[in-house]
Amino acid sequence: MNEPARTLDPTQKLHFYQKGTFTVGNRLVSEQERAVQASIDRSNALTCGHRACQGCGEALGARYAIDAAMRETNGQLIAVNATGCLEVFTTPYPETSWQTPWLHSLFGNAAAVAAGVAAAMRVKGRRDVRVIAQGGDGGTTDIGFGCLSGMFERNDDVLYICYDNEAYMNTGVQRSSATPPAARTATTPAMGPEPGNVFGTGKSVPKIAVAHGIPYVATATVADLHDLERKVVKAMRIHGARYIHIHVPCPLGWGSASNDTIRLARLAVECGLFPVFEAEHGLVTGSRKIRRQVPVDDYLKPQKRFAHLFGSEQGNKRLAMVQAIADRNIVEYRLLDHDGDV
Amino acid sequence: MLKQIEGSRAMAEAIGLCRPEVICAYPITPQTHIVEGLGEMVRTGDIKNCEFINVESEFAALSVSIGASAAGARAYTATASQGLLFMAEAVYNASGLGLPIVMTLGNRAIGAPINIWNDHSDAMALCDAGWMQLFAETNQEAADLHIQAFRLAEELSMPVMVCVDGFILTHAVERIDIPTQADVDAYLPPYEPVQVLDPKDPISIGAMVGPDAFTEVRYLQHYKQTLALRLIPEYAAEFKARFGRDSGGLLRSYRVEDAELIVVAMGSVNGTIKDTIDEMRADGLPVGLVTLVAFRPFPTEALRAQLVRARDVVVIEKSLAVGMGGPLANNVDLALRNVAGAPHVHSVIAGLGGRPITCASLHRVLRRALVQPWEGAHFLDLNEEIVAKELHHVRKVRRSGPTAENLLRRLGQAAEQSAVLGASR
Amino acid sequence: MFQIRIHGRGGQGAVTAAEMLSVAAFLEGEHAQAFPSFGSERTGAPVVSFCRIDDKEIRRREPILEPDALIVQDPTLFKVVDVCQGLKANGYLLVNSNRSLADLHLAAVAARLPAGHALTVPASELALKHIGRPLPNAVLLGAFAALTGIVHLKSVVAAIRDTFPPKIAEANVAAATAAHDAIAQSPAAVA
Numbered sequence: 040m041n042e043p044a045r046t047l048d049p050t051q052k053l054h055f056y057q058k059g060t061f062t063v064g065n066r067l068v069s070e071q072e073r074a075v076q077a078s079i080d081r082s083n084a085l086t087c088g089h090r091a092c093q094g095c096g097e098a099l100g101a102r103y104a105i106d107a108a109m110r111e112t113n114g115q116l117i118a119v120n121a122t123g124c125l126e127v128f129t130t131p132y133p134e135t136s137w138q139t140p141w142l143h144s145l146f147g148n149a150a151a152v153a154a155g156v157a158a159a160m161r162v163k164g165r166r167d168v169r170v171i172a173q174g175g176d177g178g179t180t181d182i183g184f185g186c187l188s189g190m191f192e193r194n195d196d197v198l199y200i201c202y203d204n205e206a207y208m209n210t211g212v213q214r215s216s217a218t219p220p221a222a223r224t225a226t227t228p229a230m231g232p233e234p235g236n237v238f239g240t241g242k243s244v245p246k247i248a249v250a251h252g253i254p255y256v257a258t259a260t261v262a263d264l265h266d267l268e269r270k271v272v273k274a275m276r277i278h279g280a281r282y283i284h285i286h287v288p289c290p291l292g293w294g295s296a297s298n299d300t301i302r303l304a305r306l307a308v309e310c311g312l313f314p315v316f317e318a319e320h321g322l323v324t325g326s327r328k329i330r331r332q333v334p335v336d337d338y339l340k341p342q343k344r345f346a347h348l349f350g351s352e353q354g355n356k357r358l359a360m361v362q363a364i365a366d367r368n369i370v371e372y373r374l375l376d377h378d379g380d381v
Numbered sequence: 382m383l384k385q386i387e388g389s390r391a392m393a394e395a396i397g398l399c400r401p402e403v404i405c406a407y408p409i410t411p412q413t414h415i416v417e418g419l420g421e422m423v424r425t426g427d428i429k430n431c432e433f434i435n436v437e438s439e440f441a442a443l444s445v446s447i448g449a450s451a452a453g454a455r456a457y458t459a460t461a462s463q464g465l466l467f468m469a470e471a472v473y474n475a476s477g478l479g480l481p482i483v484m485t486l487g488n489r490a491i492g493a494p495i496n497i498w499n500d501h502s503d504a505m506a507l508c509d510a511g512w513m514q515l516f517a518e519t520n521q522e523a524a525d526l527h528i529q530a531f532r533l534a535e536e537l538s539m540p541v542m543v544c545v546d547g548f549i550l551t552h553a554v555e556r557i558d559i560p561t562q563a564d565v566d567a568y569l570p571p572y573e574p575v576q577v578l579d580p581k582d583p584i585s586i587g588a589m590v591g592p593d594a595f596t597e598v599r600y601l602q603h604y605k606q607t608l609a610l611r612l613i614p615e616y617a618a619e620f621k622a623r624f625g626r627d628s629g630g631l632l633r634s635y636r637v638e639d640a641e642l643i644v645v646a647m648g649s650v651n652g653t654i655k656d657t658i659d660e661m662r663a664d665g666l667p668v669g670l671v672t673l674v675a676f677r678p679f680p681t682e683a684l685r686a687q688l689v690r691a692r693d694v695v696v697i698e699k700s701l702a703v704g705m706g707g708p709l710a711n712n713v714d715l716a717l718r719n720v721a722g723a724p725h726v727h728s729v730i731a732g733l734g735g736r737p738i739t740c741a742s743l744h745r746v747l748r749r750a751l752v753q754p755w756e757g758a759h760f761l762d763l764n765e766e767i768v769a770k771e772l773h774h775v776r777k778v779r780r781s782g783p784t785a786e787n788l789l790r791r792l793g794q795a796a797e798q799s800a801v802l803g804a805s806r
Numbered sequence: 807m808f809q810i811r812i813h814g815r816g817g818q819g820a821v822t823a824a825e826m827l828s829v830a831a832f833l834e835g836e837h838a839q840a841f842p843s844f845g846s847e848r849t850g851a852p853v854v855s856f857c858r859i860d861d862k863e864i865r866r867r868e869p870i871l872e873p874d875a876l877i878v879q880d881p882t883l884f885k886v887v888d889v890c891q892g893l894k895a896n897g898y899l900l901v902n903s904n905r906s907l908a909d910l911h912l913a914a915v916a917a918r919l920p921a922g923h924a925l926t927v928p929a930s931e932l933a934l935k936h937i938g939r940p941l942p943n944a945v946l947l948g949a950f951a952a953l954t955g956i957v958h959l960k961s962v963v964a965a966i967r968d969t970f971p972p973k974i975a976e977a978n979v980a981a982a983t984a985a986h987d988a989i990a991q992s993p994a995a996v997a
Contacts, residue, residue: 115580119448120587127589135585140578142451143587145474148444151436155403155448155456156578158432162402162454168580186444189437385832387825498844549867553841554825556832652865735844739868 075107075268082109082138084116089136090128094297096261096287096304097125097202101173103261104200104285107268109139111275112169117142117156121149121174121183124209124289125202147182149174150190153197161196169275173200176217177207180244187244191251191280198274198281201244204289212292216242219312220364221357222344224292229347238360245284245316252321253280260286260315262305266327270317286313294343306338311365314372326372335362383558388520388550391557392485393418395524397428398565399483399531401457402572403449405434407442409464410497411547412487416459439464443471443482450480451586453577455531458482461547462489465503469510476511476602478587479576481534481541483527484512488648488699489547490734494785498735499547500699501647504676505708511602513541513609514677515629516647520550521557522674525628528560529616531569536612537605538575544676546649548735560624568623606678613675631680633672634687636662640669642751643691643724645684645713647673650697650731650738657743668747676712684716691724695750697743697761699732706730706758727754731761767791807860808956809870813889814879817849819943822969823877824855827947829965830957831859839864852887859956875954878902879929879942881910896920898954902942904928925953927985936981937974948982952989959986 075081084105091098109116117140120126126143129136144152153172160168172190174183179201190197206224207213214224220238223229227236248256254277259267267285274281288304290297307313308327312335315327336358339345348354348361369375384391392415404423406416423433432449436442439460446456460468465486475482490496491503504514515530517523523545530541545551576586590598610631617630627633635655637643644654651672661668671687673680688694694717698709705711710728717723727750732738742762749755767788775781810827814820821842828838836859843854856870875898876890883889893899897919901907903926907916916924927949929942944966951959962982967975 117452117578117580130585130588132589132591132594135588137585138583140580140583141585141587142448142578143585144444144447144478145470148440148447148471151441151444152448152451154434155405155445155450155454156452157448158403158405158434158445159449159452159454159456162430162432162449163452185438186441189441192437193434383832385829385838548844549841552844553839553867554828555839555864556837649867653868656866737869739871740866741871 072265074103074265075110076103076264081106082114084109084118084137084139085129086136086138088134090131091124092289092291092297094290094300095124095128096289096300097175097204098128099261099264099300100202100259100267100285100287101125101200103264103267104271104283105139105171107271108169108171108198108275111272112167114139115168116140117160117168117170119144119149119153119156119170119172121172121178122146122209123175123178124204125173125175127209146178148186149178149183150195150197150199151186153199154190154193154195157196169198170196171198171200173202175208176201176203176205177215179203180216180242184244188247188251191248191253191282194253194279196278196280198271198283200271201282201284202287203284204287204292206289206292208289208292216240217244219361221348221361223347224344234347235345238357245282248282248284249318249321249323251280253282254278254320255281256284256318257282258284258286258313258315260304260308260313261288262301262308263315263327266315292344294346295341299341303338303341306333309333310335310338311369311374312338312361314368314374316372323372326374328377329369329374332369332375335365382561383556385554385556387414387552387554388523388545388557389414389552390418391520391524391559392527392545392551393422394559395527396457396483396485397422398560398562399457399528399569400455400566400571401428401431402454403432403434403446403456404458405436405442405445405449405456406459407436407439407464409439409461409487409489411489411499411551412459412461412464412485414551415485415487419457439468440471443468443475443484446482447471447475447478447480450475450482450574451478451576451578453572453574453579455535455572456480456482457484459485459487461487462491462503465507466491469507472507472510472512475540477598479538479602481531481538481572483530483534484540484542485527486542486544487547487551488544496734497547499549500733500735501544501709502700502733504542504544505700505702508677508708511539512677513539513606513675514544515541515613515675516544516673517546517550518649518651518672518674520553520555521626522628523550524557524559525620525624525626528565528569529613529620529629532616533609533612535572537609539602539605539609544648549649558624558626564623568620609675609678610680610683613678629674631673631675631683632687633674635670635672637669637671637687637690639667640690641667641692642669642695642747643688643693644668644670644695644697644747645673645688645709646670646697647676647709648699650699653738653740654697654743657740657747660740661744661747666748666751668751673709676709679712679715681716684713685720688713688717688724689720689722693750693754694724694726695729695747696726697729697731697738701730701733701758710758725754728758729761730758736762764792807858807864808874809872810857810859810875810877810950811870811873812855812857812877812879813883813887814853814855814943815849815883816851816853818853818879819941820853820855820879823879823943823947824857826944826962826965826969827857827950827957828859829968830947830951830961831857833961833964834957836861837864839867841867843869852883873897875950875956876900877946877950879946881905884910884912890915893919897923899924900946900950900953901926902929902946904931923953925949925989927989929981929985932981932984936984937977944978945981945985948984948986949989952986959983962986
C-alpha cells in the first residue's frame with residue numbers, strides 16, 4: 040500500500056541537532072552574528088598570497104583576529120610581530136601580505152616593542168591608534184616571557200595575541216614550554232624510556248597572565264572563530280594590558296592531516312586539554328562548556344606526534360596521565376558545569 | 382646658563398632640552414642619575430609631552446625605544462656594561478632597521494669579574510653594530526654631544542651612542558653651561574622620520590632579507606657612516622656658531638705641530654694627558670695629543686693627517702681585545718696602513734676596571750716611549766708581583782681556585798687602601 | 807690649583823662636602839671639580855672625595871695624590887688609612903674632633919706643617935647642637951673657609967643653601983658659621 044507523499048510545511052521550524060554552531064553556514068545567520076570574515080568589507084589586513092602551509096591554524100586565527108580588531112578600531116591599528124611562523128610566511132621577501140602598519144623587531148621583544156609603539160601614539164596625540172603584539176608560543180612563553188610579564192606589570196595599552204601551536208615550528212618543530220607532555224618534537228624525540236616531551240614540565244601563560252591581574256585574559260581556538268572574534272572585539276574595547284591565547288593546530292608539526300585543523304582544535308576543547316575561558320583582573324569570569332566530552336585518545340590519535348602512545352602498555356599508562364591532565368582542567372575550569380555560562 | 386652640577390644632571394638637562402618623546406631605560410650603575418634626573422623632569426613637567434617608561438630589563442628598554450622610534454617618536458635610552466650586552470640583539474636590530482635612537486653609554490667595564498668602574502670595554506664590544514659612537518672628554522662635551530647626537534641620528538636615520546666615562550664624568554660635579562631651549566630648538570628641529578608606522582599609510586618594517594639584498598643593506602649602513610664623517614664636523618661647526626664653544630667634531634689636536642711623539646686617546650683621560658704633555662713640553666720634550674671624539678665612524682683620513690708628522694704614536698686606551706691587544710690601537714693602525722714613512726704605533730692598555738690613570742704613570746710611559754718604545758701591548762701599572770705569584774701558583778696546583786679571588790687575597794688590605802686613594806703602583 | 811682631599815666614612819656626607827665646596831668656589835667665579843673615590847658604598851666604610859679649585863679650566867681627573875688640604879671627618883680613619891699620604895709641605899690639615907691634635911697623635915704631622923695650618927674642630931658636636939645630628943660635613947667647610955681662606959664663608963653658606971632643603975640648610979649654616987667664627991676669631995686653636 041502506498042502512502043501519500045508528504046510535503047513539508049514551509050512554516051515548520053527546523054531544529055538542528057548541533058545547537059549553537061554555525062555548521063549550516065553563515066547565510067542563515069543574521070547580519071550582526073556573522074563573522075567579520077564573512078563581510079566583503081573586511082579589511083583583509085592579512086591578505087592572500089602569504090606562504091603558510093595548507094591547513095595552517097595560525098594563518099586562520101591571525102586573519103580572523105586582526106580583521107576583527109581592524110573593524111573595531113576603524114582600521115587604526117598597528118601590529119608588532121615576533122619572529123616566527125607568522126612573521127616568516129606573511130613577509131616572504133620581497134613581499135608582504137600585511138595591509139596594516141606592521142613591525143617585526145626580534146624574537147623575544149614583541150611585547151616591549153608594542154609598548155613603545157603605544158607610547159609613541161599617546162605622545163603624538165593619536166590615542167585612537169591601537170596596538171597589537173603577536174607571536175607564537177616560542178616567542179611568548181619562552182624567549183619573550185620577560186618582556187611579556189613586563190608589559191603586563193606596567194599595564195601597557197597593548198593586546199598581546201599568542202598563536203599556540205605548541206612548539207618552535209618555524210625552525211623545525213622543537214619543543215617549547217607550551218609543548219604538551221608526551222608530544223614528539225625534534226628535541227623531545229619519541230625515543231628512550233620516556234618518549235616525547237617530559238611530564239611535569241611546561242607552563243600555562245594564560246594562567247600566568249591571569250595572575251598578573253591584567254584587565255582581560257582569554258583563551259580561544261580556531262574551532263570557534265566567532266568566539267575568537269568576539270574576544271578580540273571585547274579586548275579592543277578595553278584599555279590596558281590584554282592577552283589572548285589562541286590554540287592553532289599545525290598539520291606539519293603535529294603530523295596531522297591539513298584538513299583536520301579545525302576538527303582537532305575542537306577535539307582539544309571537547310576532551311578538556313585546551314580549556315577555553317575568560318578572566319578579568321585576576322579572576323576567571325567564565326568558561327566554554329564541553330558539550331560532549333571525548334576521551335583524550337580521540338584528540339591525540341590523529342596526530343603523529345602522539346603515535347608512540349598507542350599500542351603499548353607503557354603508552355596506555357601515559358595516555359592515562361594525559362587524561363588525568365584533561366580531567367584536572369575540567370574540574371579547575373568547570374568545563375562540564377552546565378549551569379554556568381556558555 | 383652656567384651651573385655647578387653633576388655631569389649626570391647636566392646630561393639629563395641637555396637631553397630634556399632635546400624634547401625627547403619616549404624615554405625608556407633600565408637602571409645600571411653608573412647611568413642611574415641621568416635617568417633618574419630625566420624621570421623627575423618628566424614628572425615636574427620640565428620635560429613636556431614625554432612618556433617615561435620603567436622596564437624590566439635593558440633588552441626591554443631598547444625594544445620599547447625601537448617601537449617608539451619606528452612609530453615616529455624621538456626616543457632615548459641609556460645603559461652601560463652588562464646592560465649593553467643584555468640588549469645586544471636589539472642594538473643590532475635598531476641600527477639594521479635604521480632607527481635614530483640616541484643612547485647614553487656610561488662606560489663601564491664588563492664582567493666577569495664584576496666591576497662597576499670605568500673602562501671602554503662596553504663601547505668596544507658593540508662598536509661594529511652599526512651605531513655611531515661619540516666619546517666625551519668633559520661633562521660639558523657630554524651634555525653638548527647629546528644635542529648633536531639627535532641631530533646626527535635623525536639626519537642619517539642611524540642610532541648614536543654617546544659614550545661618557547662612568548663615575549669619572551657621570552658622578553663628577555663641575556662647571557657646565559646649559560643651553561637655552563630656544564637655542565636647542567633652533568639647532569635641533571622636530572623629528573621627521575624617513576619611515577614610520579602609520580595607519581594612514583601602512584608599511585611593513587622588518588622583513589627578512591635574503592642573500593640577494595643583505596649586502597646592499599649593510600653597504601648602505603656603512604655608506605651612511607661615511608656621510609657622517611662630513612656631517613659630524615659640520616654639525617660641530619654649527620654648534621660652535623650657535624652655542625659659542627668647541628664641542629664634538631671628529632677629533633681634536635693638542636700641541637702636535639712639532640711633536641715627535643703623538644698620543645691618541647678617547648674620553649676623559651685626555652684632560653689628564655694634556656696636563657702631562659704641558660709638563661713634558663716644559664722639559665723640552667716634543668709630545669702632542671690627538672683626542673678622538675668620533676670612534677664610529679672611524680675618522681681614518683683626519684687621523685692620518687694628524688699622525689703622519691710624528692715618529693711614534695702611543696695609543697692609550699681603556700680597552701683590551703683579549704688575545705689580540707688594544708682595539709683602539711688596531712683601529713689607529715688602520716689609519717696608517719700603507720702610508721710610506723708612517724710612525725710606529727705603540728699600544729698602552731690603561732685604566733681597565735676603573736684603575737686611575739695618573740700624571741705620574743703617564744710621564745713614565747711617555748718618557749719611555751720617547752727613548753725605548755716597546756712592541757705589543759703595554760699594560761700600564763700592571764702589578765707584576767701578584768701576577769707572577771698567581772702564575773707560579775697555577776703551575777703548581779691544578780685546583781688553583783678562581784683567579785680573581787686569588788689576586789684579591791694577595792693584594793689583601795693594600796687593595797682597599799689603594800682603591801681608596803687611587804694610588805698607582 | 808688648590809686640591810682638597812676629604813676623608814670620611816660612608817654616611818657622613820664626605821661626597822656632598824666635596825660637592826658643596828666646589829659650588830662655593832663656583833659662586834666665587836672659580837673653576838671647581840668634585841668627585842668621589844668610587845668604592846663600594848656602605849655606611850661606615852672609608853670614603854674619600856676630592857675637590858680641585860682653580861682660576862682656569864681643570865683638565866686632569868686623577869685622584870688627588872698630593873693635596874693642599876685634608877679634611878678628616880672621622881679621626882678613627884687614621885688607624886685604617888694613610889690619611890696624610892701626599893699632603894703638601896705647606897698644606898692644611900683639618901680634623902673633626904673635640905680632642906687636641908696631640909691627643910690624636912698628630913703633633914708630629916702638625917709640626918711639619920706651617921704654624922696654624924693644622925686644626926681640630928669639634929664639628930660633630932657643633933652639628934649635634936645646631937642640626938640635631940652629628941653630620942660634620944657642612945660644619946667642616948665653614949672651618950675650612952676660616953682656616954685656608956680659599957673660599958669665603960658666605961660662599962659656603964650659599965652652597966649649603968643650594969644643597970639642602972630650607973630648614974636643614976639653615977641649621978647647617980648656623981653650625982658652619984659657628985665653626986668658622988670660632989677659628990676666625992681665635993686662630994690659636996691649634997694643639
